[in-house]
Amino acid sequence: MSYGLLRGKKGIITGALDERSIAWQVARRAAEEGASVVMTNAPVALRLGQPRQLAEKLGAPLIPADLTQVSDIEKLYEETLKHFGGPVDFLLHSIGMSPNVRKEKAYPDIDYDFYIKTLDVSAISFHKMLKIGRDKGALAKGGSIVALSYIAAQRVFPAYGDMSDAKALLESIARMFGYFLGKELGVRINIVSQSPTPTTAGTGIRGFQTMYDYADQMSPLGNASAEACADFIIALFSDLTRSVTMQTLYHDGGFSMMGIAPQLLSGNG
Numbered sequence: 001m002s003y004g005l006l007r008g009k010k011g012i013i014t015g016a017l018d019e020r021s022i023a024w025q026v027a028r029r030a031a032e033e034g035a036s037v038v039m040t041n042a043p044v045a046l047r048l049g050q051p052r053q054l055a056e057k058l059g060a061p062l063i064p065a066d067l068t069q070v071s072d073i074e075k076l077y078e079e080t081l082k083h084f085g086g087p088v089d090f091l092l093h094s095i096g097m098s099p100n101v102r103k104e105k106a107y108p109d110i111d112y113d114f115y116i117k118t119l120d121v122s123a124i125s126f127h128k129m130l131k132i133g134r135d136k137g138a139l140a141k142g143g144s145i146v147a148l149s150y151i152a153a154q155r156v157f158p159a160y161g162d163m164s165d166a167k168a169l170l171e172s173i174a175r176m177f178g179y180f181l182g183k184e185l186g187v188r189i190n191i192v193s194q195s196p197t198p199t200t201a202g203t204g205i206r207g208f209q210t211m212y213d214y215a216d217q218m219s220p221l222g223n224a225s226a227e228a229c230a231d232f233i234i235a236l237f238s239d240l241t242r243s244v245t246m247q248t249l250y251h252d253g254g255f256s257m258m259g260i261a262p263q264l265l266s267g268n269g
């Protein structure tokens, strides 16, 4: 169902790898709601071919950019400004990666070069996108920016490893830049903290299925799907949420407010 919530708006969507990606669901819903989008992903991901197929489905330009690289981000904004003929109304940061998690290095034993990579890809890339977008005049007044996080930024989920630190940094960047861009441009920045979701990034975490099942049983509404997450993000991109900023908003079926789920205690599922 379309409500025309983003009619006439323009935005950048990062991180749509395949149809399971949260970013793909957001891009699809944004187009349904009347927006025009530019999509971007890392050059290595583009070689897999799927991001291009997704962009073609929407008739959206796909601009390769490694979002840890300042020169790639500059090019992304330059091409986007040229394509739209002006700045963007919304931006989705939907990328993350930890070489330590991929290689199943436990948190006390992480490799420090990998750690820097985790923080750069998963958090500092957001700072770079905000700073360069601001410097290039690519962020429209009154726009809305969203990045994705996970509750391991606040609570301990041992298998989430150094991604927990990256998400804590990401959430801080959203608050800090939320102040500066709010004052300067009336741009709002929010974090959506999402349930475990069966995507490529999600299922790369050791014991994902167990975490997924546990969260599903803990949450009175069950785990939130990628499609529901996209609906929530569309609402945040729309003018209906124009006074919400600098928040970490839990989109998790109620998980973050739970203490005990009786069915887990009884083992009855």
Ligand SMILES: NC(=O)c1ccc[n+]([C@@H]2O[C@H](COP(=O)([O-])OP(=O)(O)OC[C@H]3O[C@@H](n4cnc5c(N)ncnc54)[C@H](O)[C@@H]3O)[C@@H](O)[C@H]2O)c1
Pocket (backbone or CB within 6 Å): 014, 015, 016, 017, 018, 020, 021, 022, 023, 041, 042, 045, 065, 066, 067, 068, 093, 094, 095, 096, 097, 121, 148, 149, 150, 193, 194, 195, 196, 197, 198, 199, 200, 201, 202, 203
């Ligand atoms: N899946 C979950 O359980 C879950 C839960 C909460 C939050 N999140 C967050 O949601 C976001 C989207 O992840 P997803 O679950 O849709 O998985 P996904 O694997 O579909 O998307 C991750 C994307 O990051 C991109 N990426 C990685 N390194 C990059 C780089 N250097 N430059 C540009 N792009 C790069 C990948 O190509 C991919 O498209 C991430 O921030 C993730 O941490 C996921």
